[in-house]
Amino acid sequence: MINASLIEKTRSGSAIRAMFEEGKRLASLYGTEYVYDFSLGNPSVPAPDSVKTALADIVENTEPLALHGYMSNAGYESTRKAVADDLNRRFGTAFSAGNVIMTVGAAGGLNVILRTLLNPGDEVIVFAPFFLEYGNYVENYGGVLKIVDTGEDFLPDSEALYNAISGRTKAVIINNPNNPTGAVYDEACIKRLAEALDRRGRELGESIYLISDEPYRELCYDGAEVPFLTKYYRNTIVSYSWSKSLSLPGERIGYLLIPSECDEASLIYDAAVIANRILGFVNAPALQQRLVERCLGEETDLEYYDYNRKALYKGLTDIGFECVYPRGAFYLWMKSPEKDDRAFCERAKKYNILLVPGSGFKRSGYVRLAYCVDHAMIMRSLDAFKKLFTEYDNYGKRN
Amino acid sequence: MINASLIEKTRSGSAIRAMFEEGKRLASLYGTEYVYDFSLGNPSVPAPDSVKTALADIVENTEPLALHGYMSNAGYESTRKAVADDLNRRFGTAFSAGNVIMTVGAAGGLNVILRTLLNPGDEVIVFAPFFLEYGNYVENYGGVLKIVDTGEDFLPDSEALYNAISGRTKAVIINNPNNPTGAVYDEACIKRLAEALDRRGRELGESIYLISDEPYRELCYDGAEVPFLTKYYRNTIVSYSWSKSLSLPGERIGYLLIPSECDEASLIYDAAVIANRILGFVNAPALQQRLVERCLGEETDLEYYDYNRKALYKGLTDIGFECVYPRGAFYLWMKSPEKDDRAFCERAKKYNILLVPGSGFKRSGYVRLAYCVDHAMIMRSLDAFKKLFTEYDNYGKRN
Numbered sequence: 115m116i117n118a119s120l121i122e123k124t125r126s127g128s129a130i131r132a133m134f135e136e137g138k139r140l141a142s143l144y145g146t147e148y149v150y151d152f153s154l155g156n157p158s159v160p161a162p163d164s165v166k167t168a169l170a171d172i173v174e175n176t177e178p179l180a181l182h183g184y185m186s187n188a189g190y191e192s193t194r195k196a197v198a199d200d201l202n203r204r205f206g207t208a209f210s211a212g213n214v215i216m217t218v219g220a221a222g223g224l225n226v227i228l229r230t231l232l233n234p235g236d237e238v239i240v241f242a243p244f245f246l247e248y249g250n251y252v253e254n255y256g257g258v259l260k261i262v263d264t265g266e267d268f269l270p271d272s273e274a275l276y277n278a279i280s281g282r283t284k285a286v287i288i289n290n291p292n293n294p295t296g297a298v299y300d301e302a303c304i305k306r307l308a309e310a311l312d313r314r315g316r317e318l319g320e321s322i323y324l325i326s327d328e329p330y331r332e333l334c335y336d337g338a339e340v341p342f343l344t345k346y347y348r349n350t351i352v353s354y355s356w357s358k359s360l361s362l363p364g365e366r367i368g369y370l371l372i373p374s375e376c377d378e379a380s381l382i383y384d385a386a387v388i389a390n391r392i393l394g395f396v397n398a399p400a401l402q403q404r405l406v407e408r409c410l411g412e413e414t415d416l417e418y419y420d421y422n423r424k425a426l427y428k429g430l431t432d433i434g435f436e437c438v439y440p441r442g443a444f445y446l447w448m449k450s451p452e453k454d455d456r457a458f459c460e461r462a463k464k465y466n467i468l469l470v471p472g473s474g475f476k477r478s479g480y481v482r483l484a485y486c487v488d489h490a491m492i493m494r495s496l497d498a499f500k501k502l503f504t505e506y507d508n509y510g511k512r513n
Numbered sequence: 514m515i516n517a518s519l520i521e522k523t524r525s526g527s528a529i530r531a532m533f534e535e536g537k538r539l540a541s542l543y544g545t546e547y548v549y550d551f552s553l554g555n556p557s558v559p560a561p562d563s564v565k566t567a568l569a570d571i572v573e574n575t576e577p578l579a580l581h582g583y584m585s586n587a588g589y590e591s592t593r594k595a596v597a598d599d600l601n602r603r604f605g606t607a608f609s610a611g612n613v614i615m616t617v618g619a620a621g622g623l624n625v626i627l628r629t630l631l632n633p634g635d636e637v638i639v640f641a642p643f644f645l646e647y648g649n650y651v652e653n654y655g656g657v658l659k660i661v662d663t664g665e666d667f668l669p670d671s672e673a674l675y676n677a678i679s680g681r682t683k684a685v686i687i688n689n690p691n692n693p694t695g696a697v698y699d700e701a702c703i704k705r706l707a708e709a710l711d712r713r714g715r716e717l718g719e720s721i722y723l724i725s726d727e728p729y730r731e732l733c734y735d736g737a738e739v740p741f742l743t744k745y746y747r748n749t750i751v752s753y754s755w756s757k758s759l760s761l762p763g764e765r766i767g768y769l770l771i772p773s774e775c776d777e778a779s780l781i782y783d784a785a786v787i788a789n790r791i792l793g794f795v796n797a798p799a800l801q802q803r804l805v806e807r808c809l810g811e812e813t814d815l816e817y818y819d820y821n822r823k824a825l826y827k828g829l830t831d832i833g834f835e836c837v838y839p840r841g842a843f844y845l846w847m848k849s850p851e852k853d854d855r856a857f858c859e860r861a862k863k864y865n866i867l868l869v870p871g872s873g874f875k876r877s878g879y880v881r882l883a884y885c886v887d888h889a890m891i892m893r894s895l896d897a898f899k900k901l902f903t904e905y906d907n908y909g910k911r912n
Contacts, residue, residue, distance in 0.1 A: 116630050116777060117654075120784040123791075160577040173568045178559040182761045218617060218765070218794060225793035229653070231515050250791035254628070255516075256655070362581045364799030366617070378515060385519040392522075392649035394624035395617060399798040400763030 119253065133468050140466050150495035151468045152483035155293065155444065157361040159415040159486070165360060168408040172401065182400055187391045189216025189369075189398055193407040197369055200410040205342040213373055215386055216398035219366040220329045220355035222390075224251050227351055227370055228285070229389040230382060231323060232257040236284040241270040243447075243475035245293050245327075257284070261476060268295040268438065268447070272306035279314045285323040286311065290340055291330040291442025294475045294482040298338045298442040301346075308347035321349055321377035329355040329368070330443040332413065335420050338441045344373045351376065356406050358444075359414055367402035419444050422485040422492055429496040433503050444486040447472075450479050451506040461505060465498040518652065532867050539865050549894035550867040551882035554692065554843065556760040558814040558885070564759060567807040571800065581799055586790045588615025588768075588797055592806040596768055599809040604741040606772075614769045614785055615797035618762075619728045619754035621789075622769040623650050626750055627684070628788040629781060630722060631656040635683040640669040642846075642876035644692050644726075656683070660875055667694040667837065667846070671705035678713045684722040685710065689739055690729040690841025693874045693881035697737045697841040700745075707746035720748055720776035728754040728767070729842040731812065734819050737840045743772045750775065755805050757843075758813055766801035818843050821884040821891055828895040832902050843885040846871075849878050850905040860904060864897040 115121075133153035140149045172181070188194065194211035201207055217223035228238070234256030240248050242261050252259045262278045264270055270288065279286075288307070290299045299307075307324070315322045326343045331354065334340060343350040355368035372383045390397070397403075426446055430437050436449040448469075450458040455471040455478050462469050462481075472480030485492065514520075532552035539548045571580070587593065593610035600606055616622035627637070633655030639647050641660050651658045661677045663669055669687065687706070689698045698706075706723070714721045725742045730753065733739060742749040754767035771782045789796070796802075825845055829836050835848035847868075849857040854870040854877050861868050861880075871879030884891065 115632065116781060116784055117628065117632055117788075120629055120787060121780065123787050124780060124783045154583075156583050158578070161581055165581075166572060166577060169572045170569060173565060173572060178565060178760070179557070182560055182564075182763050184553075184555050184762045221793035221795050223793075229516065230519055233514065233516055247791060251793065254792060361577070363583045364581050364796060366795060366798050381520065381523060382515055384523045385515055388519055388522050389516075392646060393653060393792065394620035394622075394650065395794070396620050396765060397763060399765050399801065401800065402798065 133470060136463065137468050140463075140468075144466055147494070149466045149468070150491060150498055152485065152487065153468045153470050155484045155486060156363060157358055157414070157486050158488060159361055159418050161361040162409070162412045162414065164412050165362070165405065165409055168405055169401075172404050172408070176404070181404070185397060185400065187397050188387045189214070190403050190407070193403045194369075196407045196410055201342075201371070205345070207342065207344065209371065209373065212383070213371055215370045215372070215383070215390060216403050217353075217368045217370055217390065218395045218398055219357060219363075219368045220327055220353045221247065221251075222366065222395050222398070223353035223355070223368050223370040224248075224287075224325065224327060225254065225393060226386050226389045226395070227325060227353065228252060228257065229255050229393055230386045231284050235282060237280060237282045239275065239278050239283060239286040241288065243268070243294050243472060243477035243480070244287075245289055246475060248287050258282070268292065268297045269299060269303050270307055272310040275307060276310040276314050279311075279318070279322060281318055281320065283320070283322055285325050287325045287327060289327045291333060293330065293443055294445050294470070294472070295438055295447040296440025296443050296445045297438070298334055298340060300338075301341045304341045304343060304346050311347055311349070315349070323376070324350045326350055326352045328352055329358050332359045333416065333419060333444060334442045335416075335423060336441060340442070344371070344375075348373075348375045349377055351382075360406070360409060360412060361414055362402070365399065365402045367398055367406055369398075418489070419486065422487065422489055425489065426483065426485045426492050429492070430499060433496070433500050435499070435503065444484060446483040446485055448481050448483060450481055451503070453479055455479055455481055462502055465502045467495060467498050467502060532869060535862065536867050539862075539867075543865055546893070548865045548867070549890060549897055551884070551886065552867045552869050554883045554885060555762060556757055556813070556885050557887060558760055558817050560760040561808070561811045561813065563808055563811050564761070564804065567804055568800075571803050571807070575803070580803070584796060584799065586796050587786045588613070589802050589806070592802045593768075595806045595809055600741075600770070604744070606741065606743065608770065608772065611782070612771055612773060614771070614782070614789060615802050616752075616767045616769055616789065617794045617797055618756060618765040618767045619726055619752045620646065620650075621765065621794050621797070622752040622754070622767050623647070623686075623724065623726060624653065624792060625785050625788045625794070626724060626752065626769055627651060627656065628654050628792055629785045630683050632683075634681060636679060636681045638674065638677050638682060638685040640687065642667070642693050642871060642874035642879070643686075644688055645873060645875070647686050657681075662876075667691065667696045668698060668702050669706055671709040674706060675709040675713050678710075678717070678721060680717055680719065682719070682721055684724050686724045686726060688726045690732060692729065692842055693844050693869070693871070694837055694846040695839025695842050695844045696837070697733055697739060699737075700740045703740045703742060703745050710746055710748070714748070722775070723749045725749055725751045727751055728757050731758045732815065732818065732843060733841045734815075734822060735840060739841070743770070743774075747772075747774045748776055750781075759805070759808060759811060760813055761801070764798065764801045766797055766805055817888070818885065821886065821888055824888065825882065825884045825891050828891065829898060832895070832899050834898070834902065843883060845882040845884055847880050847882060849880055850902070852878055854878055854880050861901055864901045866894060866897050866901060
C-alpha cells in the first residue's frame with residue numbers, strides 16, 4: 115500500500131486538471147476556435163523582451179562551471195541582495211540578503227516555510243475561498259488546516275480570525291491579490307488582521323506567523339495597491355514568485371522573505387535553508403536566479419490583462435451574470451445562476467465554456483474564470499455565455 | 514516552537530557544510546593555493562560545449578510563452594519520450610514517456626518517490642556508509658530509516674538485507690556508483706540483492722521497492738559497468754540527475770523512472786505526479802528540460818576525473834595511506850590512520866587539508882575525499898599529506 119492520502123488524491127483528481135483534459139477533448143471535437151477555456155491560470159502575456167536578452171547574455175558570457183554549479187542552499191548572495199534592495203527601494207523597508215532565501219517558485223517557498231514552522235498537529239488558518247493546494251502543503255507536514263469563511267466582500271474578517279486561533283495555531287496564510295476572487299486586501303483590512311493576530315498572539319503567549327503568498331502582487335488594476343505586510347505585522351513571512359510578474363511559471367523561481375523582526379527570525383532562517391535542502395529543492399535553479407537578478411525592474415504587460423478584465427466583466431454583467439469586480443490577479447469570480455456550481459459548470463460545457471467550480475476553492479455557488487487568455491477568445495465566448503444564460507431565464511421563478 | 518527536528522538540525526549542522534566554511538576561513542588566512550579542499554562533490558569539469566550551444570539556441574528560437582510556461586506536472590511529453598528512447602537504446606529496455614517523470618534533480622525525485630510510497634512508520638533500508646540526506650528525506654514523510662552495514666568490500670550483503678526486511682519495509686535505497694566509497698555494485702552483487710528482495714517480498718506478501726539513486730551512473734572507470742537494475746528486479750524505481758553527467762548541479766534537473774512491471778506501477782506513477790506538484794516542485798525547470806532533451810548523447814570529461822583518481826590514489830597509497838580503490842563516482846574512501854576519523858580530520862586541518870569524516874556517512878574509521886577538484890591542487894596536496902602521515906609513524910606502536 116503506497117501513501118494512503120495520495121491514493122485518495124489520485125481518485126479525486128483536481129477539478130482544474132479535469133477541466134484541462136476536458137478542454138483538450140472539446141478542442142479535438144469542435145476545434146480550438148470554438149472552445150472557451152477559462153480554467154487555467156497560465157500567463158497569456160509573454161515574458162518581457164528583456165528576459166530573452168538577459169538569458170542570452172548570461173548564457174554567452176558566464177563561465178559554465180560558475181553558471182551551472184552549486185551555490186549556497188539559500189541562493190546566490192548577489193541575487194538575494196538585489197531582491198532585498200529592490201524591496202527596500204519600493205517599500206521603504208530595510209532588508210538584507212540575510213532575510214531572503216531563493217526558492218523553487220512560491221509553491222516551493224510555501225512548502226519550505228511550512229516544513230520549517232509546523233510540528234505535527236499544528237494548525238494553519240486559511241480564508242475560503244482559497245487556492246486548494248494550501249491544504250495539500252499543510253498536510254505534507256502533518257499540519258491541520260482550519261478554514262475561516264469570508265463574507266460577501268470576500269475579505270478576511272478579523273473577528274472570525276481571532277476566534278479561529280487556538281493554542282495550536284502556528285500560521286495563517288493569506289493570498290493577496292487573491293486567487294480565486296480577484297480581491298485586493300486594502301490597508302484597513304490588513305490593519306484589522308494584524309491587530310487581531312497581535313492581540314490573540316499576546317493572549318496566548320504564542321508566535322503566530324502570517325504567511326503572505328504574493329505571486330500576484332504586481333497584478334493590480336485601477337490604481338489598487340497591495341500593502342507590504344511586514345510593515346503591519348511583525349511576524350510576517352512573504353512567499354513570492356516571478357511566475358506571473360515575468361511570465362516564468364515553468365521555470366520555478368521565487369523567494370521567501372523572513373524579516374529580522376520576526377520572533378526567532380534567525381532560527382527560522384537557518385532552519386528554512388536546511389528545509390530547502392532536505393526537501394530536495396537543494397537550491398532554486400541557478401540560471402533563473404541570475405535572470406531575475408537582472409530583471410528586477412521589469413514589468414509584465416499589465417494593460418493586456420486589464421483589457422481582458424474589463425471586457426469580460428462588462429460582457430458578462432451586460433448579459434446578466436453577477437460578478438465580483440476584480441481588482442487584482444487575473445481571475446474573475448462569478449456567481450453561479452444556480453446554487454449548485456458544479457451543475458452550472460456542467461451546463462456551461464454544453465456551450466464549450468470551461469469554468470472552475472467555486473467548490474474547488476471551498477466556496478460553493480460561485481465559479482472562477484481565468485482571463486489570462488487570448489482577448490479574441492473572450493469576445494467570441496460572449497455569444498455562448500448569452501445562450502447559457504437564457505437557460506436560467508425563468509430560474510428565479512422555478513426555484 | 515518551530516519544527517523540533519529542524520531545530521536539532523540547525524544545531525548539529527552538516528559536516529560537509531562545516532568543512533565548506535572552514536575552507537573559506539583557511540583560504541582567507543593562507544591563500545586559496547595553500548588550502549587542499551577535498552570536501553565538496555561539486556563537479557570540476559565544466560558542462561560540455563554543446564550545453565552552451567543548445568541553451569543559446571533554445572533561448573533564441575523558442576517562443577517565450579511556450580519556453581517558460583507551465584507544462585504537465587510530469588514534464589514535457591517530448592523530453593520524457595527522449596529520455597525513455599535513450600534508455601532503451603543504451604540498455605535494451607522498452608520504456609515510454611509514461612514511465613518517466615521529470616524532477617528537480619535526484620534529490621527532488623527521491624523526495625517525490627518517498628512521499629508517494631511511505632505511510633508514517635514505514636521502514637526504508639540503506640547500506641552504510643551512505644549519503645546522509647537519505648535519512649532526512651525518509652524523515653520528511655514520517656518513515657523510519659534502517660541502516661544495514663556493509664563489509665570490508667563496501668558492497669551490500671544480500672543476507673544482511675534479507676534479515677533486515679520486516680513487514681513494514683517499503684523500500685531499499687542503493688546508490689550505484691557509490692557516494693562515499695566509490696564502489697560500483699557489479700552484476701553478481703545486484704543479482705544477489707534482487708534475489709533476496711524477491712524472496713523476502715514473496716514470503717511477506719509485500720511489495721518492496723528498490724530505489725536506485727544514480728546520479729553517478731556515467732562516472733565509471735577501468736571499463737566498470739553499472740547494471741541497469743530494472744532488468745534484475747521488477748520493483749525497481751530509478752532516480753537520476755544530470756548534475757554530474759552534464760555538470761549542471763545548480764540547475765536541478767533529473768527524472769524518476771517507474772517501469773510498468775512494478776507492482777501498482779500506474780497508481781505509483783499517477784501518485785508521484787501529484788506528489789511532484791503538491792511538494793511544491795510543480796514541475797522540473799522548463800528550460801532545463803528542453804536542454805537535457807537536446808543533450809542526451811553528450812558526455813562529461815571523464816578522463817579528467819580519471820586522471821585525478823589515479824593521481825590521488827597513487828599519491829596517497831605511496832605515502833602509506835590505505836585507500837579503497839575507487840571504480841566510480843568522484844570520491845576516494847580512505848582509512849583513517851587512527852580509529853577516530855573526526856580526530857584525524859581535525860589533525861588534517863593543521864596541514865590545510867579538508868576531508869569529510871566517515872562518521873558523517875555512518876561509518877567511522879574512514880574519511881571521504883572528493884577528487885572533482887583541480888588536478889594541480891591534488892599534486893600540491895601530497896606534500897601536506899606526507900607531513901600529516903608522519904604524525905602516525907609510531908601510531909601502530911602507540912595503540
